[in-house]
Amino acid sequence: MSAQKVLNLSDLEQDTAVRVEVDGVPMAVVLDGEGVVHAIGDTCTHGDISLSDGFVEGDTLECWAHGSAFSLRTGRPLNLPAYEPVPVYEVTIxxxxxxIDPTVTKAVD
Structure with a gap:
């Protein structure tokens, strides 16, 4: 599979998450304060909640329901109650x- 257009860059607001779905894969797409576009799995690994309804701060996306913040760069949770990461997808502008290609996730160290 190859990368598919999910939205226009001009449609993104800085520090706001937008939910998209590519071939059935839900993702949260964020334009951070540095102008970098990120795409991570949209489902919180703690409570099956849409992360795109959460809060963007710096390079994190916080789940609105229980407060777990996920790194937009690595997908790792930065605090409890979540302890499992979400996938991070390669973004091309x-x-x-x-x-975004929903079959290609970033390698995270």
């Missing part, structure tokens, strides 16, 4: 197009 082509002009105004934001492209």
């Amino acid at each position: 082509d002009g105004d197009d934001v492209l």
Whole structure:
């Protein structure tokens, strides 16, 4: 599978998450304060809650329900109650197009 357009870069607001679904895979897409676009799995690993309804601060996305914050760069939870990471997807920007391949996750050390 190849990367698919999920939205326009101009549609993203800084420090706000947007939920998209690519081939049945829910993702939260975020334009952070440094202008970097991130895509992580949209489902909190603690409570099956949509992360895109949460709060963006710096390079984290916090689940609104129980407060677990996930790194937008690694997908790792930074505090409890979540302890399992969410997937992080490669994002490609082509002009105004934001492209994501739901089968390609970033390697996290």
